Amino acid sequence: MPLYLIGLGLTPDSISLKAINIIKNCSKVFLDAYTSILVSYEEMTKLMTEVLNRNDLIQADRTLVERDAGQILNPAKDSDVAFLVVGDALCATTHSDLYLRAVQEGIQVKVLHNASIINAVAGTGLEIYKFGRTISVPFFEEKWKPVSFITKTIENFQMGMHSLLLMDIKTKELDWKLYMRGIERYQNPRYMSCAVCCQQFVDVLNTDNDADLSVETKQDFEEIRIHAAKAGFSVDSKCVACMRVGTDDQKFIYCSIGEMAKLTEHMGAPLHSLVVLGNIVSDMEQEMLNLWKL
Amino acid sequence: MPLYLIGLGLTPDSISLKAINIIKNCSKVFLDAYTSILVSYEEMTKLMTEVLNRNDLIQADRTLVERDAGQILNPAKDSDVAFLVVGDALCATTHSDLYLRAVQEGIQVKVLHNASIINAVAGTGLEIYKFGRTISVPFFEEKWKPVSFITKTIENFQMGMHSLLLMDIKTKELDWKLYMRGIERYQNPRYMSCAVCCQQFVDVLNTDNDADLSVETKQDFEEIRIHAAKAGFSVDSKCVACMRVGTDDQKFIYCSIGEMAKLTEHMGAPLHSLVVLGNIVSDMEQEMLNLWKL
Numbered sequence: 111m112p113l114y115l116i117g118l119g120l121t122p123d124s125i126s127l128k129a130i131n132i133i134k135n136c137s138k139v140f141l142d143a144y145t146s147i148l149v150s151y152e153e154m155t156k157l158m159t160e161v162l163n164r165n166d167l168i169q170a171d172r173t174l175v176e177r178d179a180g181q182i183l184n185p186a187k188d189s190d191v192a193f194l195v196v197g198d199a200l201c202a203t204t205h206s207d208l209y210l211r212a213v214q215e216g217i218q219v220k221v222l223h224n225a226s227i228i229n230a231v232a233g234t235g236l237e238i239y240k241f242g243r244t245i246s247v248p249f250f251e252e253k254w255k256p257v258s259f260i261t262k263t264i265e266n267f268q269m270g271m272h273s274l275l276l277m278d279i280k281t282k283e284l285d286w287k288l289y290m291r292g293i294e295r296y297q298n299p300r301y302m303s304c305a306v307c308c309q310q311f312v313d314v315l316n317t318d319n320d321a322d323l324s325v326e327t328k329q330d331f332e333e334i335r336i337h338a339a340k341a342g343f344s345v346d347s348k349c350v351a352c353m354r355v356g357t358d359d360q361k362f363i364y365c366s367i368g369e370m371a372k373l374t375e376h377m378g379a380p381l382h383s384l385v386v387l388g389n390i391v392s393d394m395e396q397e398m399l400n401l402w403k404l
Numbered sequence: 405m406p407l408y409l410i411g412l413g414l415t416p417d418s419i420s421l422k423a424i425n426i427i428k429n430c431s432k433v434f435l436d437a438y439t440s441i442l443v444s445y446e447e448m449t450k451l452m453t454e455v456l457n458r459n460d461l462i463q464a465d466r467t468l469v470e471r472d473a474g475q476i477l478n479p480a481k482d483s484d485v486a487f488l489v490v491g492d493a494l495c496a497t498t499h500s501d502l503y504l505r506a507v508q509e510g511i512q513v514k515v516l517h518n519a520s521i522i523n524a525v526a527g528t529g530l531e532i533y534k535f536g537r538t539i540s541v542p543f544f545e546e547k548w549k550p551v552s553f554i555t556k557t558i559e560n561f562q563m564g565m566h567s568l569l570l571m572d573i574k575t576k577e578l579d580w581k582l583y584m585r586g587i588e589r590y591q592n593p594r595y596m597s598c599a600v601c602c603q604q605f606v607d608v609l610n611t612d613n614d615a616d617l618s619v620e621t622k623q624d625f626e627e628i629r630i631h632a633a634k635a636g637f638s639v640d641s642k643c644v645a646c647m648r649v650g651t652d653d654q655k656f657i658y659c660s661i662g663e664m665a666k667l668t669e670h671m672g673a674p675l676h677s678l679v680v681l682g683n684i685v686s687d688m689e690q691e692m693l694n695l696w697k698l
Contacts, residue, residue, distance in 0.1 A: 117519065119420060119517070119518065120517065121422065123420065123421045123422040123425070124420045124421070124422055124516070124517075124518075125420060125421055126413060126417065126418045126419060126420055126421075126518075127417045127418070127419055127420075127421070127424070127451075127455070128415065128417040128418055130421070131417070157421075161421070198519065198523045198524070198526060198532075199526075200523075200526035200527060200529075200532070201523050201526050201532045206529050206688045206689075206691065206692050207688070209529070209692065210691055210692065210695075213695060221527050222418070223413070223414065223418075223519035223523060223524040223526075223527065223650050224413065224418075224420075224518060224519050225411065225492065225517035225518050225519060225523075226523050228522060228523045228532055229492045229494075229495050229517060229519075229520045229522045229523050230492070230517040232492060232493075232494035232495050232517075233494060233515050233517065235494075235500050235503070238492075238494070238495045238520075238522055238538070239537065239538040239539075239540070240537065241537065241538075242536055242537055242565075243533065243534065243535065243536055243563075243565055244532070244533040244535075245533075246533070265563070269537075269559070271536075271537055356517050394500045394501070395500075397500070397504055398500050398503065398504065401504075401507060
């Protein structure tokens with residue numbers, strides 16, 4: 111009576127035959143809400159109704175998974191249960207918590223993998239084996255401009271490795287102005303675009319706006335600039351914007367970081383991911399990249 | 405009239421609903437033979453017959469893809485054509501050649517991604533974002549013992565990053581003894597096991613067999629030992645053997661490199677991949693790893 115952790119891939123119909131056959135026999139089917147920006151609850155319910163004639167998909171938000179996991183685990187003690195995750199089953203978040211709790215309670219866990227941005231970025235034509243560590247990019251705030259995403263990008267760059275940068279997503283941010291007045295409401299979700307991400311590179315690597323920075327931030331930025339100069343890395347270094355990867359609306363754009371920062375109009379809807387190229391690009395990679403030139 | 409490059413995932417039934425619907429309308433369906441160790445021509449033909457009632461799958465060996473691509477591209481000029489690849493569509497080999505030739509001939513190319521070892525290794529419970537570059541490990545031969553796979557592993561290790569090592573596969577090696585007698589026959593395919601891979605680490609890092617080495621090889625090995633000692637890397641460093649990932653017969657084993665080298669009996673059939681841990685492992689990762697202890 112296993113708990114099946116099932117990766118859906120990057121669109122609703124990327125679900126596998128194997129997953130369909132498993133879900134058929136599951137007493138309960140949960141959709142991980144945390145990762146469901148790409149595949150909505152409505153889309154997945156529609157697919158399950160059409161293909162399996164069942165419309166009992168349960169939305170699992172973070173509270174359910176983290177604090178109330180019994181709702182998922184208890185039925186898995188005497189029946190099959192499916193927990194659907196957009197992308198790969200374990201790539202966005204490992205779900206190790208849920209996995210370990212299941213094992214502790216004697217429940218077998220089976221994992222069905224599927225495409226995620228981690229391998230779908232191969233669609234750019236870049237060699238997947240030449241990617242260094244994956245890097246998360248947080249939104250800069252007025253008083254908080256962490257630069258470690260640039261440090262890590264430069265480290266990869268120097269070793270001839272490409273960097274996959276995952277953009278910040280803010281989905282459940284309290285509206286503080288309303289909160290002060292006693293109203294608890296969330297802001298609209300914010301998804302970082304590749305243009306905004308590249309603008310953050312420009313903000314750090316160029317000196318134009320240094321006058322507005324705090325002493326500490328300026329110091330951080332200056333350290334990065336020394337590191338970048340030594341490595342031969344600059345706003346002229348090349349990158350590929352990857353928009354809505356794996357969907358029919360997928361788009362790649364190849365240009366320099368500085369140019370990308372200005373492309374606010376060309377990118378369209380989320381999700382975006384950015385690849386910053388390493389300092390070694392093969393001829394074949396370059397030919398593929400040329401397909402995505404503006 | 406696109407050419408569809410379709411990733412099948414790690415088992416025949418990992419094919420997606422989307423892929424099934426596309427193949428339905430394709431005039432020709434090719435299976436990339438190069439990567440078809442995991443999903444055989446027979447299995448895929450069986451699945452296509454059962455699900456789509458068609459048994460016209462065409463095996464595409466390397467000669468067809470590289471020298472005779474017109475057989476794939478010409479029909480794609482006025483009908484849909486599918487080219488199936490085990491794993492992700494572009495991860496094992498980018499198929500950039502085929503992609504670029506199609507584009508040059510005015511054929512649209514669409515890619516369907518799926519699971520590959522690159523993301524399925526997340527099944528170990530290790531954070532996918534903490535993996536450094538992916539590393540290929542060649543079989544040692546009597547007079548050719550390249551050590552760059554160890555150099556790269558140590559580089560990742562030092563930066564706190566895990567290494568995914570892909571094992572050598574020799575499928576089309578001429579039997580030279582027969583060849584000398586005028587008979588052209590291939591040897592049985594050889595797949596490197598994690599035990600053999602770890603034994604190669606041991607051969608390089610330990611001094612036991614140095615007497616048998618050429619001067620040049622000994623020099624290479626000694627350089628690696630200095631590098632390893634500085635980095636705190638040794639045969640006691642930990643790794644995870646990943647056998648038949650993504651299949652029902654999947655197995656993980658967690659122990660030291662030295663211990664793994666001795667586990668020749670426990671690993672079973674190919675394909676194997678090895679993860680060598682970085683020098684930073686989180687508590688949650690460690691809890692997951694403990695599940696795979698011998």
